[in-house]
Amino acid sequence: MKADQPVDPLAWLDAEWADWTAQGLERRLTPRRPHGRESSLLDFSSNDYLGLSDDSRVIDAAIEATRRFGTGARASALVSGWTEEHEALAADLAAFEGVETVALAPTGYAANLGAIASVVGSGDAVYVDRLNHACLMDGVRLSGAALRVVPHNDVTRLAEILTRDEGRYRRRLIAVDGVFSMDGDLAPLPKVCALAERHGAMTLVDEAHGTGLFGRGGRGAREYWDVMERVTITVGTLSKALGTLGGFVAGERRLVRYVVQRAGPLVYSTALPPACAAAARAALAIVQAEPERRIKVFALAERLRHEARRAGWVVPESLGPIVPILVGEADATMRLAQELKTKGVVVGAIRPPTVPRGTARLRVSLSARHSIEAVDRLIETLRQAAIPKIGALQEPNQRRTT
Ligand SMILES: *Cc1c(COP(=O)(O)O)cnc(C)c1O
Numbered sequence: 001m002k003a004d005q006p007v008d009p010l011a012w013l014d015a016e017w018a019d020w021t022a023q024g025l026e027r028r029l030t031p032r033r034p035h036g037r038e039s040s041l042l043d044f045s046s047n048d049y050l051g052l053s054d055d056s057r058v059i060d061a062a063i064e065a066t067r068r069f070g071t072g073a074r075a076s077a078l079v080s081g082w083t084e085e086h087e088a089l090a091a092d093l094a095a096f097e098g099v100e101t102v103a104l105a106p107t108g109y110a111a112n113l114g115a116i117a118s119v120v121g122s123g124d125a126v127y128v129d130r131l132n133h134a135c136l137m138d139g140v141r142l143s144g145a146a147l148r149v150v151p152h153n154d155v156t157r158l159a160e161i162l163t164r165d166e167g168r169y170r171r172r173l174i175a176v177d178g179v180f181s182m183d184g185d186l187a188p189l190p191k192v193c194a195l196a197e198r199h200g201a202m203t204l205v206d207e208a209h210g211t212g213l214f215g216r217g218g219r220g221a222r223e224y225w226d227v228m229e230r231v232t233i234t235v236g237t238l239s240k241a242l243g244t245l246g247g248f249v250a251g252e253r254r255l256v257r258y259v260v261q262r263a264g265p266l267v268y269s270t271a272l273p274p275a276c277a278a279a280a281r282a283a284l285a286i287v288q289a290e291p292e293r294r295i296k297v298f299a300l301a302e303r304l305r306h307e308a309r310r311a312g313w314v315v316p317e318s319l320g321p322i323v324p325i326l327v328g329e330a331d332a333t334m335r336l337a338q339e340l341k342t343k344g345v346v347v348g349a350i351r352p353p354t355v356p357r358g359t360a361r362l363r364v365s366l367s368a369r370h371s372i373e374a375v376d377r378l379i380e381t382l383r384q385a386a387i388p389k390i391g392a393l394q395e396p397n398q399r400r401t402t
Contacts, residue, residue, distance in 0.1 A: 024330045025351060041374050044364045045348040049321045050212055050293045051369030052283045053243035062244070065278030073271035077104065078260070081271030089277040092284055093248055097219060097236075098228050100253040103260045104246060104277070106269045108208050108237025109135040111247030113142055114263025115204060115235050116175060119255075120145040125169040127158060127201070129176045131183060134354075136175050136206060142264075145173070152180075155191040162199045172201035178221030179209035182355050182363060184322030186214070189225040202232040212241030212287045213294050213320055238272075241287070244279040246272040293368040297321045300366045300375050307379040323364040324350075325382070333360035336385055343381045 020026060032043075035054040052058050065085050073081035086104055093102040105111035116139030120126055124145040128136055131152045140147045146169065150158045158174070165172070174196050176187040189205065196203045207220035215223025220236070222228045233255065238246035249259050260266060286293070301321050308315050314326040327333040330351040337349035340362075348363045355361065364378070 024334065025353075041370070042344050042377065043346045044366065044370075044378060045346050046367065047209070047240040047365055048243055048369070049209075049241045049297055049365065049367050050243070050283075050287065051367045052212075052241065052286060055243070055283070055286065057286065058243055058279045058282045061282035062275040062279040065274040069274035071275070072273055075271065076267060076269060077271040078267060083271075083274045083277070085274040085277040085281070086271060089281045089284075090248075092281050093236075093250065096217075096284055096288070097234060097250045099234065099250040099256075101250075101256045103249045103256045103263075103266060104272060105248065105263075105266050106272050107245065108206075108235065108239055108247035109138075110265035110269060111235045111237070111249050112136050112204075112206060113139040114265040115233055115249045115259055116140055116145075116173070117143040117264060118259045118262035119202060119204075119233065120171055120173050123169060124171040124173070125165060127161065127172070127174045129153065129180075129187065131180050132175065132177050133181050133206060133208065136177070136204075140175070153185070153188055155188055155195065158192070159195055162195060162201065166199070172199065173204055174201050175204040176206070177209070178205045178207045179214065179320065179322070181209055181322070182350055182361075183316060183324055184209070184318030184320055185316070186210075186221050186224065186319060189221060189227045189231070193227050193230040196232075197230070203230070204233040204235060205231045207234055207236045208240055209320070209322060211236045212283075213297070218287045218291065218294055238276060238280040238283075242280045242283040244276045244283065246276045246280060297366050297368045297370075300370055300372070303372070304364060304366065304375055304379060307376075308382055311379065311383045313382060321366040323366065325362040325364060327360055327362065328358055330360045333362065337362060339385055340378075340381050345378055345381050347378075 069083050069085060075081040090102045090104055094100065105114055112135040116126065116136065120143045122144040125148055126140045126145045127148045127150055128140065129152055130149050137147065148161055150161060174192055176192060179186055193203060205222055210220025212218045214220050217223060219228065222231050222234065232251060234250040236248050236250065238244050249256060298320060301323055304323050305315050308325055316324055316326065327336055333349045333351060337347055340347055350363045351360045
């Protein structure tokens with residue numbers, strides 16, 4: 001090899017990229033316009049389910065905290081990044097979640113990674129639902145524990161695998177999304193808890209899409225199913241219904257204090273900005289004081305499900321603000337999203353690898369900020385869409401499982 005002709009160290013990338021784009025998988029970053037009633041009215045792609053990210057009370061709390069503590073936390077929580085805002089939010093979250101204590105993490109992703117990797121390791125096993133959010137899977141990989149993937153919401157299969165694995169592992173953890181992020185359906189938590197109790201396994205429930213929405217008090221899927229006391233580890237995010245950024249791990253004091261010491265993503269990352277802690281605290285107060293927000297978003301979602309089905313779309317069973325509209329192929333899904341966009345309606349197009357092949361879909365997420373008129377406009381554009389509606393072929397319970 002001639003020294004004056006260095007080999008391009010990124011040469012491998014051209015073929016990889018060509019392959020990726022040929023599959024129609026390229027995604028682009030497009031800047032969103034600033035908050036404003038008009039620009040957010042027909043945006044059905046955000047996880048701001050209660051419309052709190054631009055609530056003036058939440059914004060004011062963030063500004064006030066920023067003036068007092070600055071824009072950044074300046075250090076990790078254990079060093080000096082933990083402020084009065086963090087302390088106050090942790091106390092409020094613990095009271096809300098009905099747990100002894102709560103640890104805060106920079107994101108929900110970090111909270112899941114940290115929680116899982118601190119309670120299990122090599123010689124242990126984690127049982128995950130195949131449609132769990134990617135960060136639970138990544139947490140298991142980081143931990144070094146064995147990853148046992150169970151078909152979606154298949155408790156019979158979970159029971160079989162747990163029985164077969166009896167005695168093979170040191171510790172066992174069953175980790176599920178309380179509300180599945182792409183399908184909007186719930187994990188059957190009473191059955192999951194019963195199995196965990198029978199087999200002496202820990203449970204972890206990720207409430208990312210449950211917090212603020214499900215259950216009488218908006219505490220999530222655990223409250224909806226009345227299993228608040230039976231779940232070992234609750235993980236949540238401040239970035240969806242609470243409208244800001246950050247994650248938390250909730251549970252018994254002896255558990256949380258261990259996670260705070262041991263979880264790499266909490267120990268080695270800067271604490272979340274004080275503004276986020278203050279915003280989340282204000283949002284949490286609104287969740288408790290204004291249950292009408294979650295009632296409204298559930299009603300809007302029911303209207304959309306009903307009308308989209310009447311218009312011939314395949315809309316899997318789910319509850320709450322996430323309404324998947326199955327299309328099938330990735331490029332047809334993109335074309336549909338594009339068509340809606342030209343009519344001023346923004347909806348997320350979800351493709352593999354986020355969802356299994358052949359189940360590309362629009363993921364409509366509703367918010368309490370939407371009006372009935374806005375939802376009706378979405379329904380009308382779906383009715384007029386030029387993309388052929390697929391048959392019942394791709395119902396999620398018939399999906400490929402591994
Ligand atoms: C969004 C999401 C996360 C990650 O939360 P962030 O705060 O955005 O990092 C974790 N789990 C589930 C199920 C999610 O949907």
